[in-house]
Amino acid sequence: MTDNPFTGAPGREETTPGVFSEAEVGLANRNSGAFLEMLSLDVTPVGAHYLLTHFDVPLLEEGAHRVVFDGAFEAPFEMSLEEVKAAPKVTMPVTMECAGNGRTGMKPRPFSMPWSYEAVGTAEWTGTPLAPLIERAKPQAGVVDFAFEGADFGYDKGVGHAFGRSLTPEQLADLEVLLVYEMNGQPLLPQHGAPLRLIVPGWYGMASVKWLSRITAMTERYQGFQQVETYRFRQAADEPGEPVTEIKVKSLMVPPGVPDWITRKRWLSPGKVTLQGRAWSGAGVPVERVEVRIGDTWHEAEVEAPLGRYAWSGWSFEWEAEPGHYRLACRATDTNGNVQPLEAEWNLSGFANNTLHEVEVFVGD
Amino acid sequence: MTDNPFTGAPGREETTPGVFSEAEVGLANRNSGAFLEMLSLDVTPVGAHYLLTHFDVPLLEEGAHRVVFDGAFEAPFEMSLEEVKAAPKVTMPVTMECAGNGRTGMKPRPFSMPWSYEAVGTAEWTGTPLAPLIERAKPQAGVVDFAFEGADFGYDKGVGHAFGRSLTPEQLADLEVLLVYEMNGQPLLPQHGAPLRLIVPGWYGMASVKWLSRITAMTERYQGFQQVETYRFRQAADEPGEPVTEIKVKSLMVPPGVPDWITRKRWLSPGKVTLQGRAWSGAGVPVERVEVRIGDTWHEAEVEAPLGRYAWSGWSFEWEAEPGHYRLACRATDTNGNVQPLEAEWNLSGFANNTLHEVEVFVGD
Numbered sequence: 001m002t003d004n005p006f007t008g009a010p011g012r013e014e015t016t017p018g019v020f021s022e023a024e025v026g027l028a029n030r031n032s033g034a035f036l037e038m039l040s041l042d043v044t045p046v047g048a049h050y051l052l053t054h055f056d057v058p059l060l061e062e063g064a065h066r067v068v069f070d071g072a073f074e075a076p077f078e079m080s081l082e083e084v085k086a087a088p089k090v091t092m093p094v095t096m097e098c099a100g101n102g103r104t105g106m107k108p109r110p111f112s113m114p115w116s117y118e119a120v121g122t123a124e125w126t127g128t129p130l131a132p133l134i135e136r137a138k139p140q141a142g143v144v145d146f147a148f149e150g151a152d153f154g155y156d157k158g159v160g161h162a163f164g165r166s167l168t169p170e171q172l173a174d175l176e177v178l179l180v181y182e183m184n185g186q187p188l189l190p191q192h193g194a195p196l197r198l199i200v201p202g203w204y205g206m207a208s209v210k211w212l213s214r215i216t217a218m219t220e221r222y223q224g225f226q227q228v229e230t231y232r233f234r235q236a237a238d239e240p241g242e243p244v245t246e247i248k249v250k251s252l253m254v255p256p257g258v259p260d261w262i263t264r265k266r267w268l269s270p271g272k273v274t275l276q277g278r279a280w281s282g283a284g285v286p287v288e289r290v291e292v293r294i295g296d297t298w299h300e301a302e303v304e305a306p307l308g309r310y311a312w313s314g315w316s317f318e319w320e321a322e323p324g325h326y327r328l329a330c331r332a333t334d335t336n337g338n339v340q341p342l343e344a345e346w347n348l349s350g351f352a353n354n355t356l357h358e359v360e361v362f363v364g365d
Numbered sequence: 366m367t368d369n370p371f372t373g374a375p376g377r378e379e380t381t382p383g384v385f386s387e388a389e390v391g392l393a394n395r396n397s398g399a400f401l402e403m404l405s406l407d408v409t410p411v412g413a414h415y416l417l418t419h420f421d422v423p424l425l426e427e428g429a430h431r432v433v434f435d436g437a438f439e440a441p442f443e444m445s446l447e448e449v450k451a452a453p454k455v456t457m458p459v460t461m462e463c464a465g466n467g468r469t470g471m472k473p474r475p476f477s478m479p480w481s482y483e484a485v486g487t488a489e490w491t492g493t494p495l496a497p498l499i500e501r502a503k504p505q506a507g508v509v510d511f512a513f514e515g516a517d518f519g520y521d522k523g524v525g526h527a528f529g530r531s532l533t534p535e536q537l538a539d540l541e542v543l544l545v546y547e548m549n550g551q552p553l554l555p556q557h558g559a560p561l562r563l564i565v566p567g568w569y570g571m572a573s574v575k576w577l578s579r580i581t582a583m584t585e586r587y588q589g590f591q592q593v594e595t596y597r598f599r600q601a602a603d604e605p606g607e608p609v610t611e612i613k614v615k616s617l618m619v620p621p622g623v624p625d626w627i628t629r630k631r632w633l634s635p636g637k638v639t640l641q642g643r644a645w646s647g648a649g650v651p652v653e654r655v656e657v658r659i660g661d662t663w664h665e666a667e668v669e670a671p672l673g674r675y676a677w678s679g680w681s682f683e684w685e686a687e688p689g690h691y692r693l694a695c696r697a698t699d700t701n702g703n704v705q706p707l708e709a710e711w712n713l714s715g716f717a718n719n720t721l722h723e724v725e726v727f728v729g730d
Binding site for chain 2: 006016018019020021022023024025026027028029030032033035037038040041045046047048049051053054055056057059104112114115116118153154155156160186189190191192255258259260261262263264265267
């Protein structure tokens with residue numbers, strides 16, 4: 001592969017404000033977001049959960065699939081799907097968000113999948129806790145990383161690699177990481193990682209490796225492309241940057257009224273309107289407050305108990321809508337005092353934008 | 366609604382070659398295409414079938430839902446879902462394609478959802494034939510149209526309307542139209558039209574009205590917005606145009622090798638490669654021939670029997686790949702002698718582009 005045409009960063013043009021390149025639109029066609037109107041549902045239906053797929057979806061045979069525990073383990077082993085399913089079973093609602101959600105709201109706009117607000121969803125994931133399996137494999141002294149490798153392979157900036165990520169022993173001890181084979185009570189679909197994937201609750205989606213094939217204990221830091229080259233907060237390309245990890249506090253609103261098909265602006269009749277939506281934060285921290293902006297005034301919304309330790313809360317606010325033109329917005333605060341900022345904190349790859357969700361609404365008379 | 370802000374055509378800018386507007390990217394984020402790599406599967410998995418949603422997805426309660434047969438019927442009635450399910454049950458594989466698939470390949474590019482190749486899928490739809498129910502409702506003499514109305518409502522060019530379409534009595538007699546409540550053996554998902562939708566096999570997707578609520582027999586031509594204002598082949602905005610109906614002959618290829626994440630260009634090793642894909646045509650006409658272009662030479666592919674009267678055929682071709690840079694393409698011919706054109710026939714809204722699927726491939730050495 002001497003003259004690999006993918007060396008460098010093909011397709012990664014400088015972005016132009018207000019217009020998008022063919023490569024960006026190609027990514028938007030291939031990847032799919034949630035329907036904001038479905039934020040009224042506790043659990044996102046199958047097929048309406050966001051999907052970000054780096055390479056091709058591998059079509060794996062469940063009967064033939066193995067997950068291999070190898071590297072610096074005293075007792076390495078491999079498991080069939082049958083064996084994974086025979087292990088203790090847990091079902092957990094988890095809100096997952098793409099690290100790139102909100103990218104188009106950053107100025108200048110970083111080049112990649114041009115998400116606006118829609119790369120989030122909550123599913124009921126069923127699987128088995130990872131920690132006891134790691135324990136069974138007996139990590140050797142000096143293990144500093146566990147690497148998780150998927151069956152999906154492709155090129156990014158000229159580097160061919162299977163999608164892989166890692167977690168430290170400390171992170172694994174903190175997080176309730178699962179090996180998952182069901183989503184919303186059904187076998188995983190191919191595009192969600194069938195037959196087996198990782199779920200790292202409370203972290204952005206890149207950590208939840210799909211099509212999981214290999215778990216490697218490492219006595220040196222894992223240097224996988226998706227761990228060290230992407231998913232970092234950087235201001236410039238030559239910095240190592242800080243890793244993207246826990247989801248930041250955020251909220252979204254079900255757009256009220258009815259849409260214009262092209263612009264998605266909203267039209268509604270005056271009178272009582274229930275504004276509602278969802279709010280979440282990272283790694284088990286609950287949301288304690290949601291505010292709704294109408295005109296220049298912020299109002300306190302009612303916040304429901306979260307659906308689970310790692311899943312979103314519903315919120316609602318009764319609005320007596322008067323004729324006019326509004327840019328509604330919502331803003332969440334978590335119990336650690338983190339609040340959504342009014343301006344995105346810019347970074348080179350456009351990660352973790354948790355500024356306000358704004359919805360343009362016309363109330364008729 | 367005197368000062369409706371959606372009057373006119375908000376967001377419908379002139380398009381610019383090579384770049385896309387925010388409105389176009391918004392549509393690409395909201396609507397979702399198939400994964401071309403899943404063309405290796407006979408049936409598209411739930412959640413990987415393309416979705417084009419004009420307004421918001423209505424979340425309807427199955428228990429409360431009724432489909433009303435009204436208008437110029439002698440014996441109008443309404444049915445619950447339970448009653449629809451008690452009627453004779455049929456399961457049919459149907460290949461559905463969005464009328465706008467391929468729009469970005471037209472020059473100049475018409476403004477709307479910027480599909481390239483991916484707005485197609487094949488599902489196993491389960492429901493009951495519509496014809497006997499129409500008969501039961503006894504259309505009056507002089508009925509010229511049956512109108513089908515969904516529960517989804519919004520604005521398009523300033524016109525508020527529920528999504529609706531119509532078929533003539535002659536069309537209904539020709540086509541095996543179904544009232545459908547299951548997709549791939551599971552209850553319809555909200556985004557696919559739950560709890561009840563129309564399937565008009567062999568026609569582009571706009572005919573298969575989702576969230577079906579009302580079937581009205583009409584003694585005058587149906588004038589619904591989605592029937593007379595959109596989904597027409599026009600050269601200029603002031604023409605009435607010809608209606609978009611049956612799917613045109615087309616084929617797609619599973620992109621061989623592995624992708625670059627951004628450009629989706631492909632990399633593969635030299636040697637034997639099975640090129641494969643799917644081919645289909647409209648309204649029950651089978652595909653009889655698929656050709657594959659490698660370099661400047663066209664080769665005959667093997668074509669399988671279609672999956673069903675209204676569903677695609679698999680095709681394959683064994684390629685002995687030599688190092689080089691290729692733009693592979695495929696081309697289908699149906700038994701009526703229709704063949705995919707080398708140039709798209711341009712029309713104002715960018716409908717029914719059935720030119721060749723091209724895939725850029727690098728074979729290493």
